[in-house]
Amino acid sequence: MTTDDLLARHRAVLPSWMPLYYAEPIELVSGSGRRVTDARGRSYLDFFGGVLTNMIGYDVPEIREAVERQLRTGIVHSSTLYLIRQQVELAEKIARLSGIPDARVFFTNSGTEANEAALLAATNHRRSHQILAVRNSYHGRSYAAMGVTGNRGWSASALNPLQVAWLHSGERLRGLLARLGEAERVEAAVEDLHEVLATQTAGDVACLIAEPIQGVGGFVHPPDGLFAAWKKVLDSHGILFVCDEVQTGWGRTGEHLWGYQAHGVTPDLLTFAKGIGNGFALAGVVGRADVLESVPGISFSTFGGNPVSTAAGNAVLDYLLDHDLQANAARTGAILADGLRAAVGGLDGVAEVRGKGLMLGVEFVRPGTAEPDPALTDRVFEACRAGGLLTGKGGLYGNVLRMGPPLTLTEDEAREGLAILVDAIRSCVAAEVAA
Ligand SMILES: Cc1ncc(COP(=O)(O)O)c(C=O)c1O
Numbered sequence: 100m101t102t103d104d105l106l107a108r109h110r111a112v113l114p115s116w117m118p119l120y121y122a123e124p125i126e127l128v129s130g131s132g133r134r135v136t137d138a139r140g141r142s143y144l145d146f147f148g149g150v151l152t153n154m155i156g157y158d159v160p161e162i163r164e165a166v167e168r169q170l171r172t173g174i175v176h177s178s179t180l181y182l183i184r185q186q187v188e189l190a191e192k193i194a195r196l197s198g199i200p201d202a203r204v205f206f207t208n209s210g211t212e213a214n215e216a217a218l219l220a221a222t223n224h225r226r227s228h229q230i231l232a233v234r235n236s237y238h239g240r241s242y243a244a245m246g247v248t249g250n251r252g253w254s255a256s257a258l259n260p261l262q263v264a265w266l267h268s269g270e271r272l273r274g275l276l277a278r279l280g281e282a283e284r285v286e287a288a289v290e291d292l293h294e295v296l297a298t299q300t301a302g303d304v305a306c307l308i309a310e311p312i313q314g315v316g317g318f319v320h321p322p323d324g325l326f327a328a329w330k331k332v333l334d335s336h337g338i339l340f341v342c343d344e345v346q347t348g349w350g351r352t353g354e355h356l357w358g359y360q361a362h363g364v365t366p367d368l369l370t371f372a373k374g375i376g377n378g379f380a381l382a383g384v385v386g387r388a389d390v391l392e393s394v395p396g397i398s399f400s401t402f403g404g405n406p407v408s409t410a411a412g413n414a415v416l417d418y419l420l421d422h423d424l425q426a427n428a429a430r431t432g433a434i435l436a437d438g439l440r441a442a443v444g445g446l447d448g449v450a451e452v453r454g455k456g457l458m459l460g461v462e463f464v465r466p467g468t469a470e471p472d473p474a475l476t477d478r479v480f481e482a483c484r485a486g487g488l489l490t491g492k493g494g495l496y497g498n499v500l501r502m503g504p505p506l507t508l509t510e511d512e513a514r515e516g517l518a519i520l521v522d523a524i525r526s527c528v529a530a531e532v533a534a
Pocket residue numbers: 150208209210211212214237238239240310314315343344345346372373382
C-alpha cells in the first residue's frame with residue numbers, strides 16, 4: 100500500500116480537525132538516533148521529535164530493553180489498585196528532582212490529564228474555581244485544559260468548568276507589553292496581574308497556570324524572573340502557582356532541569372508529559388503534598404503510570420541524567436541559536452530567533468512589516484523537509500518555525516540541521532522579497 104493510499108484512507112476515517120503536516124503527508128516507518136525514514140524511503144534528520152516527545156531519540160537500546168524486561172514478566176497492566184514497583188521508583192525520582200519539598204506524584208497518560216489533575220487539586224485546595232491563565236498558552240484538549248488555553252485556533256469549545264481571567268504573557272514582539280524593555284515588561288506584567296485580580300475576579304483565586312516557554316504558542320517566553328515577580332503577588336493572596344513543564348521539562352532549556360528555575364521560584368504544582376516516556380504514554384503532576392492531598396474523592400487513572408510506561412520512564416530519566424543531556428541541550432542548542440542568529444537573524448522577514456537550549460523558534464513576518472507571515476513560514480517548513488529536515492510550526496498566527504530535537508542531538512547533527520535551516524530560510528525569504 101502506498102503513502103497516497105494510506106492518506107486517502109486516513110482522510111476517509113479520521114477527523115479533519117486533527118491536522119497532518121506537509122502538502123504531501125509522510126508516514127514514518129523506522130527511526131534510529133535522531134533520524135527517521137518515511138515509507139517512500141526518504142530519510143530525515145528529526146528536529147521535532149514527534150512534538151518534543153522523542154526526547155532521547157529513536158530506537159534507544161536502554162529504553163527498549165527496559166520495556167522488553169517488563170513485557171517479559173507478562174504484566175502489561177495491573178491497575179493502580181496494586182503496587183507497581185516501577186511507578187513508585189519513578190515517583191521517588193520525580194519528587195526528588197522537582198525541587199518541591201515533600202512532593203507527591205500522580206501519573207496520567209497525557210499532558211491534558213496532568214493539567215486536569217493539577218487543576219482538580221488546586222481548585223479543591225483553594226475551594227475556588229477561579230483561575231488565572233496566560234494569553235497565547237496551550238494546556239491541552241479537555242474542557243478545563245481548553246478553558247485555560249489562550250489560543251483561538253486550539254480552543255474548540257467555549258464550554259468551561261472554570262472561571263478564567265487572562266494575563267499578558269510578557270512576550271517581546273506582540274501584545275500590549277511588546278516593545279517595552281525586559282525590566283519594564285516584568286513591571287507591566289505584575290501591574291497587569293494586580294489589575295486583573297482587582298477587576299476580573301471575586302477574590303479567592305485558586306491558581307495561576309503558566310508555561311515557562313509557550314510551546315504551541317511559538318516558543319514565546321517572558322523575561323526571566325517574571326514568575327517570581329508574579330509569585331510574590333500570588334503568595335500575598337494565597338494563590339497557587341501551577342507550572343506546565345510539558346514542553347520545557349527535563350533539561351530541554353539547557354540552563355536548568357525545569358523552565359521555572361530561570362525565574363528563581365518554586366511552583367506549588369508542576370505538570371510533565373511528552374519527553375518522559377520517549378513515546379510511551381506517560382505524564383503526571385508533582386506537587387506539594389498538602390495541595391495534591393486536597394482531592395476529596397477517589398480519583399484514579401486506569402492506565403496512568405502503568406508498568407510498561409513507567410519502565411520506559413525510569414529508563415528515560417536514568418539515561419537523561421547519566422548522559423547529562425541538559426548540558427548537551429545547552430551545547431547543541433547554542434550551535435543552533437548562534438548559527439541561526441548570525442545567518443538569518445538580520446533578514447527582513449525574520450522577526451526573531453528565540454528560545455532556549457533545544458527549544459528554538461524563528462518567527463516570520465511580511466518583509467518590511469511586523470505582520471505575521473504564515474505563508475512564508477509554510478514555505479520554509481516545506482523547504483526544510485525537502486532538504487531532509489523535519490521541523491514544527493506554531494505560534495498564534497502559525498508564523499513560527501519550531502525546533503525541538505531529541506536532547507541526544509550531536510554537535511555534527513546540529514550543524515547539519517543548521518545548514519538546512521539556513522538554506523531554506525534564506526532562499527524562501529529571498530523569493531518573498533523579490534515577489
Ligand atoms: C504545554 C503543554 N501542555 C499540555 C499539553 C497537552 O498534552 P497532551 O497532548 O499529552 O494531552 C501540551 C501538548 O502539546 C503542551 O504543549
